[in-house]
Amino acid sequence: MVSVRNAGRNSESDDTKDTDSGVSSGGGVNRSAGVSPPGGGALGGSDGTESVGGAEDAAAVETRERGEAVGRRAMPREVALFVTCVGDFAASGPARAAVTVLERMGVRVTVPKAQSCCGQPALNSGFPVEAAALARHWVEVFEPHPAVVAIAGSCAGMTVHHYPRILDGPWRARAEAILDRMWEFTRFVADHGENLALRTAAERTVTYHDSCHMLRNLRERDAPREVLGRVEGLELREMRDPDICCGFGGTFAVKFPEVSTAMADRKLRQVHDTGATELVSADSGCLLHLDGRRDASGETTPRACHVAEILRDALPREPR
Template sequence: MPDTLKTPKVGFFVTCIVDAMRPNIGFASIKVLEQAGCQVDVPRAQTCCGQPAFNSGDDAGTKALAKQIIQAFEPYDYVVVPSGSCASMIRSHYNELFLGDAEWEPRQRAVSAKTWEILSFLADVMEYRPNGVCYEGNATYHDSCSGLRDLGVYDQPRALLSKVDGLRLTQLEGNDECCGFGGTFCVKYPDISNAIVEEKANKIKATKADTLLGGDLGCLMNMAGKLNRGGSEVKAFHTIEVLASMAEGPAICKREDIG
């Protein structure tokens, strides 16, 4: 563990989709953060990060949500998020909302600066490496757009997964290409979204991997749903579920997965 903060206070931002659809990711995140030496709290006042409103042009609604997030997470040393998409919204795009706001811009910039995507936080800040974690399987990895392009999350999940006993990683062709989810994109442009995810699903099946891993639940649900509807047996998990040894239950979007 780094010497700078022996026991950092982490405010865990759950995300809407994890809370509603896959709380196992939240529990796994807290487990690994505590193993890494963090004191973890989940502020009850947190709500949506505001990304859907922001992407739809509702800046006023986004600012109202963002202010709630800023207030809720100001007391913590770090804000950690199990999603590159939501982490990028807080870390990067909040800057656009509060530019020139004398009261809120300094507060926003302080919270944005300490916000991290969880896999990057574990690898880069806490210098965490899993010990005694096992997952028997051949996995392939999808790099989500926001995590990769906005936050530079690429090497970190692979470094963490390289320490998992029994896990083999197979390169995915087009690993850095969009899965077609894109938040509201898949609602506004369903035909384009479906064509993109169909191509992605075919590339996943071509790897012959039995497991699909990633760092964003939205992307994973989109790809897993397409694979499942096509009769594929590929299992999808958030990377943190594997690191927490909590990938033994129902996979994402499998029939037994009831959130």
Template sequence: MTVQLFIPCFTDQLFPETAFNTVRILEKVGCNVIYNPQQTCCGQPAYNAGFWDEAKQVGHKFLHDFADDLVIVSPSASCTGMIKNAYNNLFTNTMVHNRCRSIQGNIHELSDFLVNVLKKDYFGAELEGRAVYHDSCSALRECHIRDEPRQLLSNVEGLELVEMKHTDTCCGFGGTFAVKFEAISSAMAEQKVHHALEREADYIISTDSSCLLHLQGYIDKHRLPIKTMHLADVLAHGWANI
């Protein structure tokens, strides 16, 4: 299968290895991966801040950076959710209505694509330790992804996956929320990390780099014995040339 790769700006700028690992995983299962270097943002930051006109301009570019008849895969539930849901508010009954609907139907977050489209859940990954999975708000509520990442992680050799309390509550990032409401955001991160530590976890794993950046910031500040990892980095661990 030929797939288009959408790497969100957050991943591109701060976590490029997660992008490369996404390519490695897709190629390992036989996909021909296409990457358009002209792609930029999906428009989510502007949209969430209330600047819908600006978000529409960015989103219009996104709709023309990708073919509307090929699958699009992204290692971000947040950006995938933006396109699948918020684009309804931006492009319904516009000149790009039909193109938008086609792309909305073709875009998948990585775990959703692997499990539900390709029916693949084993990649030979190895990672020693105990982990909890953090359900990001976008993955759970916008993309309806819950079991897929857990299914993939259950097949990682050496990894013990346990559930923490309130796994489906927000980590406190929320884009500009973390800037506008720093104290509340930090308290939410503290709660999430300590729920993980209660389970004696070595890793907090998620589908969204933005959540992981936020949580890792709290972990680093307080020098806690735990680290965050993106799902793609876990699935490539132990066999990819990294």
């Protein structure tokens, strides 16, 4: 098991590509699946499609081995919750649910009030200087805390992949030190929440959507499915293409609304075909996008909810 920083440092992705996920069933990186080299993407000049094949190079081996060592750490007793802009301004439910789950695991949760945007919208819009200013603020906010848990794979992917590229010198070193002790929420629960008693009050059927950044940047496919699989009475029905973009892509949905809407409709048709009553993801941005499109189209199902909300609902009630 690996921390978010080491789970996929050597990959880049395009929010809207219909590509293979490049994730092995064991949570590692499939090196032959079109992973672009370091330095590609928005700041490096690569279009993100160059394929890398063959054996792991020395740097990749070092990253993987370091990640495995990091993943064997004991559960921290205190974490700071990285809420994200969506969690702060548009959808606080997942963050509140995550606090409940983490506290039930015996973890003390702090929510730093000074946290702000991670800088992803600015960087995606072509403003790396402004994004770096926000990154430095993020470092100052989370640096004092012993560990960090991120509630959204997309924002975690921003910190993991782009902070080391837009920050220089001491700022980069400080950021990387935090990333070595940061988890994406479902990975934290998968690693340390195996003793949680999880059971639904009534049978529930869900289908899971892999967000682009969580799957392709963090290389995280297994953790959300693992924790959902621990919930007694919950059935996970996989849609045909769970790894294809929903059309959100942050600013992409604003710049290309017609394309974004068509992609959302395609995703919702696949969700409908599963017969599931709930659409689940670990990224609130995707859920907001798909829920909004569902409402606009007049559909009543499926209800969109975060993995944290599913787990919170499955916890036994505490005695009064």
